Amino acid sequence: MPIQTADVLVDTKNLRNSMVDVVLNVAEARTKLPFARGPMLSRSVLDAARFPSIHFVSTAVSLGPGGRISDGATVTGDLTVRDVTRPITLDAALYRPPGSAKDDLDRLFIHLTGALNRNDFGATGYADLVDETVGLNIRTEIRRKP
Template sequence: MTQLTRRTLMAGLVALPLAHPAQAALRPYVLVPEGTSVDFTFNLSGIAQSGTMPIKSANIQINLADLTNSRVDVVLNVAEARTRLPFARNPMLSKDVLDAASYPTIQFVSTRVQLGDGGRISRGAKIIGDLTLRDVTRPITLQADLFRPPGSDTNNLDELSIRLTGALNRHDFGASGYADLVQDTVGLDIQAEIKRAE
């Protein structure tokens, strides 16, 4: 996903709360793979590290007239996770941490969308949902931004971009291995390009 300035982001958001009544129903969107990434960060021996995890499937339903009624269900492929440090990958996937052999997926299912100031999906908007990791389900809150491509028409919502950021405590899900080396908090940065399903 290309870097966007704050001005471009805010300009893209202007049209979203003003959708027409005819757009009230949930509309399915599909991921654009080349514009989508799920990145995570962690601290190893006091040094910030990062990795990626591919999306296995995604069910995205957006209500353009009432964004609070939108729904997201995303499944990640744990076995294909990668880190920038090759030697850290096997310990991460081991039974002591993600246990990819027993729990090959991570799932996020939204339960609520909370709009930001002015009823926009910006300025503090959040997606609240349930994250299931190692067969443990816990609530998680992600900061959310939704915007149109730069230069697109205000009424054309066929293509959108989403950014979700947040963090979790890995011990809440039983992924507690290597506690002497890896800090508790794992950061999340999800960027996705989506397009309306035909």
């Protein structure tokens, strides 16, 4: 799903104060299986016509070993799908491009992984074809504002 808006703050002085606020554009979602797009956006699953976005806002960042986000960290937040908001915790990794200088934070990559039960959000359609647990694998790049 393409990002509609994103506000990401990486507080390099206190990583626990970092935050994420992202809105995804449901109507523009794509799948690797073109025939699955229609059912995914249908009324019984994401209902893109009535709920055109998915919203995630972080509420806490837990650092991994050594006080870092690069290994073993989690991001907890509120996820809103189909106008239903539930807490979710995602495994997080934040890292620089390979070969970049240690203090070069102009371009960073974020990798978030986790899972949700789609039934918790009312996305119950096609139960015979789609598991109730949906894995999340989010990779994105962020750049420092000039």
